[in-house]
Amino acid sequence: MNKPLLAALATLVITGAGVAPAAASAQAGSTAPAAKAVDFAGTVALSNCSGSVIRFPASADSDPALVLSNGHCLETGFPSPGQVIVNQSSSRSFGLLNSAGSQVATLRANKVVYSTMTDTDVTIYQLTRTYAQIKSSYGISALTVSDTHPVAGTAIKVVSGYWKRTYSCNIDGFVYRLKEGGWTWKDSVRYTSSCNTIGGTSGSPVIDTATGKVVAVNNTGNEDGERCTENNPCEVDENGNVTVREGINYAEETYQIPACFKAGNQLDLNRSGCVLPKP
Structure with missing residues (x-):
């Protein structure tokens, strides 16, 4: 990591780097x-990591928005080798940035949809707001995977x-x-x-x-x-x-992730074409 x-x-302090x-x-x-x-529009700042608000090619504006970060950024600690976490409750907050890199909102998760450090290193959070709500309130669209x-x-x-x-x-x-x-x-x-x-x-x-x-x-x-x-x-x-x-x-x-989500941005690890590790 x-x-x-x-x-x-x-x-940064020792070297004087900015x-x-x-x-x-x-x-x-x-x-x-x-x-x-x-630019920075759609990216987010976590307490110790970076991330982004993401959508998939088949996501709808009315779907709950998702945030992508690393498995090793999970707030409960690094997943162990072989461990896969799905649908775990979370109230983690994210600072949403606009194109200039200024924070314009705080978004909040209601669950960890998926997290692992096996085969890949990803955590995907579900937010309490939809893409349409974020766009309407802040003028910011999700990044497409x-x-x-x-x-x-x-x-x-x-x-x-x-x-x-x-x-x-x-x-x-x-x-x-x-x-x-x-x-x-x-x-x-x-x-x-x-x-x-x-x-x-x-x-x-x-x-x-x-x-x-x-x-x-x-x-x-x-x-x-x-x-x-x-x-x-x-x-x-x-x-x-x-x-x-x-x-x-x-x-x-990240190209393999969309195949594991069905309508409504709902995780389905049994979908045809989904190769993400399962619990």
Whole structure:
């Protein structure tokens, strides 16, 4: 996982580093404009992580809105390897951001719909408001989760609601298995080096700049060059060969999530095409 938030704060103080405004995070020298404007609208700040209000291609405006973050951002602690949590009561609050990164509302969950750190690293909350209510009150729409596998080389932005900061890079490739401590994640996204995410960016949406859709959720990076330890994930290929990439960061794909939700944004892990781990 990205380094603990307190450690990240200490690093910023010691080094004198500041939180870069969104405009400063674009890659220098880039002249090709993004097909879709990527800003902070629809992202949220959690107490210790980042996240986003999401919808699926088949979601209706009248459906209860959902928030996506990491499994390791769950307020009750990290899910154990093999553990899957569904429909757990929650009253967690989220600071909703507008396009400029200003908090315009506090949203509240009524349950954890799904959370796991097995095969992937996601928590999905259900909110007490619908998409239509959020749009009517604050003029902010949810981010749509793509239901197709991301493509290597794609230009992306990691948008952190906690830090109000964006990171711009590309998808460098995909990792057969990403191991960190006792957890293993499948088919993870590897960033190119300019997405140097830090603690607090966990749970940030990874947005395809050409479509404006969410293709992954930011979750970890190898900080110290260690092999397969916490905060130092390693890559394992189909033959069991291990590669360590110090300073490189990763995300978990989200294209498989929409297939696990039926009408009304209701979780159904038995739906055809749903491959998320079950309890």
